[in-house]
Amino acid sequence: MSSIKIRTKRLDGKTQIRTLISHPMEHGRNKDKATNKLIPAHFIQVLTVKHNGKIIATCDMGAGISKDPYFAFLLKGGEPGDEIAIDWTDNLSNKDSEKHTIS
Amino acid sequence: MKFNRRHFLKTTLILSTTGLGSLETRLASAEWSAVRFAESGxxxxxxxxxxxxxxxxxxxxxxxxxxxxxxxxxxxxxxxxxxxxxxxxxxxxxxxxxxxxxxxxxxxxxxxxxxxxxxxxxxxxxxxxxxxxxxxxxxxxxxxxxxxxxxxx
Missing domain, CATH: 2.60.40.2470 (SoxY domain)
Structure with missing residues (x-):
C-alpha cells in the first residue's frame, strides 16, 4: 500500500489538495529508550506535487516536519478528472508516489 | 511483441530523452541542499x-x-x-x-x-x-x- 493519501476538494473555483504521508521523520538526535542508542536520521527531503504532469510545488524539507507529515495546498482552478500526483524522496533514497483524480 | 534492433533503439531513445527532461526539471528546482538544512545558526x-x-x-x-x-x-x-x-x-x-x-x-x-x-x-x-x-x-x-x-x- 502506498504511504501517501491524497484528498482533493473543489471550493468555489479553487481546489484544495491535502496529503498525508506515513513516514517516521526521525532527525537523528532521538535516543531509542530500549537500547539507549541514537535512532538514525530518516526523513523526507523532497516532495513534489504535480497537476496533469506539470510540477506545481516542490518542497525541500529538513527533519523539522512532524512525524507522518501533512500538507495542504490550494490550486487555482482544477477540473474534475484532472490528475494530481505526489511523490517524495527521503535521505535513505526511498521513494514513493501516488496519483489521485479530482472528482 | 517481437523485440528487434529497431524497436530497441526506439525505446532507448524515448527513455533517454524523457530521462533528460526530468533531470533538467530537477536541476531547475534546485537539488536538496544539505547546507541549508545543517545545524547552523x-x-x-x-x-x-x-x-x-x-x-x-x-x-x-x-x-x-x-x-x-x-x-x-x-x-x-x-x-x-x-x-x-x-x-x-x-x-x-x-x-x-x-x-x-x-x-x-x-x-x-x-x-x-x-x-x-x-x-x-x-x-x-x-x-x-x-x-x-x-x-x-x-x-x-x-x-x-x-x-x-x-x-x-
Whole structure:
C-alpha cells in the first residue's frame, strides 16, 4: 500500500489538495529508550506535487516536519478528472508516489 | 511483441530523452541542499534563504500558528498572503530549533499563495514565515510557547 493519501476538494473555483504521508521523520538526535542508542536520521527531503504532469510545488524539507507529515495546498482552478500526483524522496533514497483524480 | 534492433533503439531513445527532461526539471528546482538544512545558526539560515534580497516585515503575509503549543512535536501552521508580488518560495524557520529551516516550498503560479503543514518546535521560539518575491523577501514572525518539547527523546 502506498504511504501517501491524497484528498482533493473543489471550493468555489479553487481546489484544495491535502496529503498525508506515513513516514517516521526521525532527525537523528532521538535516543531509542530500549537500547539507549541514537535512532538514525530518516526523513523526507523532497516532495513534489504535480497537476496533469506539470510540477506545481516542490518542497525541500529538513527533519523539522512532524512525524507522518501533512500538507495542504490550494490550486487555482482544477477540473474534475484532472490528475494530481505526489511523490517524495527521503535521505535513505526511498521513494514513493501516488496519483489521485479530482472528482 | 517481437523485440528487434529497431524497436530497441526506439525505446532507448524515448527513455533517454524523457530521462533528460526530468533531470533538467530537477536541476531547475534546485537539488536538496544539505547546507541549508545543517545545524547552523539562525542568522546563517536567514542569509541562505533570502538569496541576498533584503528582508522586510510585512502584514500582508499571514502565519497562522497556535500561540501556545501543548505538544511541540506537532504544531500545525498555515501561511497565506494577500501580496500582489509573485511569490516564488515560502520558507518556515524556527529560531530556536537545532536545524532552524523547517521547509522551503517553491510555489508555481498555478497555486494560490497558501500552504499548511505541521512542524516540530524544540523550545519556545519565534517562528518566521518568509516569502520570496521578485526583489525583496517578506517576513512575518510569531512567538510560540511550547510546553512539551518536540525533540526530546
Amino acid at each position: 539562525f542568522d546563517q539560515t536567514l542569509k541562505q534563504i533570502s538569496n541576498g534580497k533584503p528582508i522586510v516585515e510585512s502584514d500582508k503575509i499571514n502565519l497562522d500558528i497556535p500561540e501556545i503549543a501543548e505538544n511541540g512535536a506537532l504544531v500545525p501552521f498555515t501561511v497565506t498572503s494577500t501580496l500582489d508580488d509573485p511569490i516564488k518560495t515560502i520558507s518556515i524557520i524556527v529560531e530556536q530549533n537545532p536545524v532552524p529551516l523547517i521547509i522551503q516550498t517553491q510555489l508555481m503560479p498555478e497555486l494560490e499563495i497558501f500552504m499548511s503543514a505541521r512542524l516540530k518546535i524544540a523550545n519556545s521560539s519565534f517562528v518566521f514565515a518568509i516569502a520570496e518575491g521578485e526583489k525583496v523577501c517578506y517576513s512575518v514572525k510569531k512567538k510560540v510557547k511550547v510546553t512539551i518539547g518536540g525533540c526530546g527523546g
